Amino acid sequence: MATVTAAPTHSLTLEAPLPLDSGQELARAEIAYETYGELAADKSNAVLIFHALTGDQYVASTNPVTGKPGWWERMVGPGKPIDTTRFHVICANVIGGCLGSTGPASLRAEGTPWGMDFPVITIRDMARAQVALLDALGIGTLYAAIGGSMGGMVALSLAANFPDRAERVMVIASAARHSAQNIAFHEVGRQAVMADPNWQDGAYYGTGKAPDAGLAVARMAAHITYLSEDGLTAKFGRRLQDRSAKSFGFDADFQVESYLRYQGNAFTSRFDANSYLYITRALDYFDLAEEHGGRLADAFANSRARFCLISFDSDWLYPTAESRSVVHALNANALPVSFVELSAPYGHDSFLLDVPALDRVVKGFLDR
Amino acid sequence: MSTAGGTLRADLAVIARHIRAGARVLDIGCGDGALMAILRDQRGVDARGLEIDPEEVEKAVARGLSVVQGDANRALEHYPDHAFDYAILSQTLQTAERPDRMLEQLLRVGQQAFVSFPNFGYWRMRMDLLLHGRMPVTRHLPVSWYETENIHHLTVADFEALARDKGVTVEKSWFFTGDRAVGGGHANWRAEYAVYQLSR
Secondary structure (H helix, E strand, O other): OOOOOOOOOEEEEOOOOEEOOOOOEEOOOEEEEEEEOOOOOOOOOEEEEEOOOOOOOOOOOOOOOOOOOOOOOOOEEOOOOEEOOOOEEEEEOOOOOOOOOOOOOOEOOOOOEOHHHOOOOOHHHHHHHHHHHHHHHOOOOEOEEEEEOHHHHHHHHHHHHOOOOEOEEEEEOOOOEOOHHHHHHHHHHHHHHHHOHHHHHHOOOOOOOOOHHHHHHHHHHHHHHHOOHHHHHHHOOOOEOOOOOOOOOOOOOEHHHHHHHHHHHHHHOOOOHHHHHHHHHHHHHOEHHHHOOOOHHHHOOOOOOEEEEEEEOOOOOOOHHHHHHHHHHHHHOOOOEEEEEEOOOOHHHHHHOOOHHHHHHHHHHHHO | OHHHHHHOOHHHHHHHHOOOOOOEEEEEOOOOOHHHHHHHHHHOOEEEEEEOOHHHHHHHHHOOOEEEEOOHHHHHHHOOOOOEEEEEEEOOHHHOOOHHHHHHHHHHHEEEEEEEEEOOOOHHHHHHHHHHOOOOOOOOOOOOOOOOOOOOOOOHHHHHHHHHHOOOEEEEEEEEEOOEEEOOOOHHHHOOEEEEEEEO
């Protein structure tokens, strides 16, 4: 089941057409979002969190599709580093997504799903949609914009393109552009989806068939990039799955195979394959310097925000060098920036996991 | 700034006292940000830091300071000319790959610079070397030659010669032994460490 639908708690229809980088526009785009904590009377305490590629707006509350806790509950909540007794936290599903915001599975005006007629979107389009949400909510300037991974790219795009909308910008385990290696892994995933006969050129909605096998393979390949070799070795090594000897066949003999198959299959029950194509495309198109005349420093020429960047030493998807190039671009504008590479064994996924130093840095950055 | 003297090392306290309120400051090798926090909280200074040790950076960021983890030998080149009123380099010059280039960078990113360093011309060091023929290990420099980060030992006289050669103006200088200030006369003999305020 790939056409995921869930009733979002909050949803807003943008009255004005949303202009897109492709030159097209999206009429009556829906933005599904969640909020946590009270908005102050002067609206000075709003914190916007951007989710990652396959994340969603349920940052600190149960995801209604999976029944699992919010994806960043360890960071967001009462007394947590992003303290909801102090901040009004907003998290919205990106456009192109499949958890309530307009995406390829949504119905267009004619009443049929968009499928591959959905316009190609960019990271800047995602930022633009969320600025439209802020406008609708009457929030001028955010106390902070925060994102990890793809969410960090949306945060950077917001800082560069809407410099007066956030006083603080926090970018975790992210990059200012997708590298050739990043694009290559995504292309493997997209080709896996498109090679699945059930994909049907994207017009699988309502056919009773969906490219679950292809999407699962895409997820398996991507999942490897979220972990570290040391992490995989520690968790699985070469251990066998529920057997004492190799089967001399192609079952999931190894625990790591079994784990990846599980991850791939579980993913198809919560994510739309076409959304995966569109959002990975948006990531691959992302190059913040290119948008600003080829010089990354120029992207932040109008910024007055305080920045905090964090990378992890075991993250080879968006390695420290990528964060450092953003830091140099911010330094070139003499902007106040903090940067630290934290040590954690979990690879790219470290930003979602138990890294006490991350909690301290997030809290410290938001305290002032 | 009397409280600053109580909580800061003597060289940092003298630096803190001579920084204009509200100034823009880059503290290179800022550690956990002790000086930056005092400058921010007591003088309204816009303080930024650069520190190589990630654990120190984490402590500084956790106290709400803007500190970048990086190697001063390479990171300074990314800052624009005269982005700061003051660049501070405390007890770090002797660890630089090229102290002469570091000094140039300080006075490029800062209108003025504060530099403090241990004086290897201090008489106890000279006596140590003279009498024992061994590289000195002192209260102020407690690490043996093979594990010290101090790769470019210098004296007060060496530093003043470098400043002259580079066309750098010494605005003010202070000399200390322990926490006690010593006069400028015979500083190359008498001072355990030195602080200079520099400009171009």
